[in-house]
Amino acid sequence: NAGVTQTPKFQVLKTGQSMTLQCAQDMNHNSMYWYRQDPGMGLRLIYYSASEGTTDKGEVPNGYNVSRLNKREFSLRLESAAPSQTSVYFCASSEFGFSYNEQFFGPGTRLTVL
Amino acid sequence: EDKVVQSPLSLVVHEGDTVTLNCSYEVTNFRSLLWYKQEKKAPTFLFMLTSSGIEKKSGRLSSILDKKELFSILNITATQTGDSAIYLCAVTTSGTYKYIFGTGTRLKVLA
Numbered sequence: 001n002a003g004v005t006q007t008p009k010f011q012v013l014k015t016g017q018s019m020t021l022q023c024a025q026d027m028n029h030n031s032m033y034w035y036r037q038d039p040g041m042g043l044r045l046i047y048y049s050a051s052e053g054t055t056d057k058g059e060v061p062n063g064y065n066v067s068r069l070n071k072r073e074f075s076l077r078l079e080s081a082a083p084s085q086t087s088v089y090f091c092a093s094s095e096f097g098f099s100y101n102e103q104f105f106g107p108g109t110r111l112t113v114l
Numbered sequence: 115e116d117k118v119v120q121s122p123l124s125l126v127v128h129e130g131d132t133v134t135l136n137c138s139y140e141v142t143n144f145r146s147l148l149w150y151k152q153e154k155k156a157p158t159f160l161f162m163l164t165s166s167g168i169e170k171k172s173g174r175l176s177s178i179l180d181k182k183e184l185f186s187i188l189n190i191t192a193t194q195t196g197d198s199a200i201y202l203c204a205v206t207t208s209g210t211y212k213y214i215f216g217t218g219t220r221l222k223v224l225a
Contacts, residue, residue: 045212094213
């Protein structure tokens with residue numbers, strides 16, 4: 001039972017390059033999330049998917065796109081990377097039930113854009 | 115706009131001290147409040163609180179929610195260096211699937 005996995009763990013891009021961050025969960029959760037974490041800023045929601053087939057913008061969606069490929073996988077794409085997107089990216093999943101909605105996090109991707 | 119505020123932003127204590135971390139919130143249709151501990155990597159879950167006045171406890175950590183005054187506290191007694199971490203508070207609301215995070219409290223425990 002791997003929980004939430006993310007690839008890659010580290011990435012360095014040049015301004016203007018594109019890349020896709022991959023996330024998968026094996027807990028059969030309906031909801032998946034992408035966050036970025038910058039020093040002193042806590043976790044900011046980029047996009048989320050409440051269930052397979054749906055995606056919605058979070059607090060900071062500009063410059064990103066997402067795909068909920070199936071129930072297990074949720075990818076985040078940077079089409080044209082900018083230095084402001086240098087951050088640590090976390091994927092998370094949860095089963096949003098009435099009495100339990102703990103969120104499980106992946107190990108993170110540290111992205112640097114030069 | 116929904117908002118979660120944590121205080122203090124950072125804290126340095128010595129081993130054996132007791133600390134209290136605060137999380138206040140202003141949200142529409144509160145559902146639950148969650149505490150996480152983040153060391154070098156991903157946040158790990160500590161507690162989820164939904165009812166006012168009921169303390170959740172795990173070892174030296176405990177937390178309580180006050181839904182009337184819209185805040186929660188996380189207490190750590192007899193702190194150890196392994197408690198050094200960022201502590202994050204998040205709130206969920208009915209009708210959405212989002213978690214609203216505070217900026218976190220960075221705790222450093224000195225030997």
